[in-house]
Amino acid sequence: MQRIPPQTGVGLRLRTGDRLVVVDPTGGQVSDLFCVAGDGGDDWLSNGRTIDYGNTMYFSTGDTLYSNLSRPMLTIEQDTCGKHDFLLTPCSQATFDLLYPEFGGAPHPSCFDNLCAALGPLGVEPGTISTTFNIFMNVWFEADGTMHIDPPISGAGDRFVVRAEMDLLVGVTACSAEKSNGGECKPIDVEVIPESPATE
């Protein structure tokens, strides 16, 4: 199990069949996930395709996350929390500048910058990073569309496990936005479980 310190991120390679385990070690912490094809395809994680094919805006155990080219990328195999967001973009410097004037435009860590840093060395351009799957993020909407971002309902040890349906390059963060994380940015733990452990 690898610890992602608060307000940072990691880049990972998954092969088809590998599992990615994301754990909230303290409770109440969001983790943004983005991925692109690792097999040379021009695919990236698409919330629009996933919502259309899943016929829902909320996703949990058994649901498949699709690419913009309609290929299955990830299947959710375990979800002990049950509340995640797939509508919002990763927080960026512009997010803090626009939504949090109390920071006065000062540089602030962000999931977007952390995903760029994590995925850049794997060859992923910043312009490819669109809407993330925001694990443990508690976003809900009134019938008139008004959005609410509440503290995550995840408790210490809650797990979110996905299976790679294709080779993938994955970025995972411990989210940097205080307000989305109950006022305090905390770590996230991740582990890659290979489908076929090396036997050598």
Next chain:
Amino acid sequence: MQRIPPQTGVGLRLRTGDRLVVVDPTGGQVSDLFCVAGDGGDDWLSNGRTIDYGNTMYFSTGDTLYSNLSRPMLTIEQDTCGKHDFLLTPCSQATFDLLYPEFGGAPHPSCFDNLCAALGPLGVEPGTISTTFNIFMNVWFEADGTMHIDPPISGAGDRFVVRAEMDLLVGVTACSAEKSNGGECKPIDVEVIPESPATE
């Protein structure tokens, strides 16, 4: 006023301050809109940023649509319908293959292909086309996230007018998915009104 025949699309250039008028001439017809920066920037229309900054999933008069780089792209100046979608991707061949088995995998016109054809000559790659703003599309969600796509509530002559907040390359379609359009795919009318009409 330019007529977009059923199940086709057009590519347009807008300069800052230009208005794009989209009219549903018959009622009950969806029009997918996508745009990218026309000023050399690496921006494309982002539902995630727009939802985050607007604090809503539904958009109408007075709302601004943002790019992935958090720049304002379009402001909605007039909306006589009031019901649009900004969560779903444009219908594609894969959409019909996956969601409409009754078509048996036969080639079907799609908003994605029509946007590719409309925006390709303007230099926009297919992989850049993500979630569209789906004018007049009637998508709503139950509290548990379950999605419903109902026929548009737009009547004949309903208008949707946006102002370009930056130079833009825009693709607009008359949507190709029968089920999203009350069973019949109909035309859409568009007009670009320059901010400063040529006086020469």
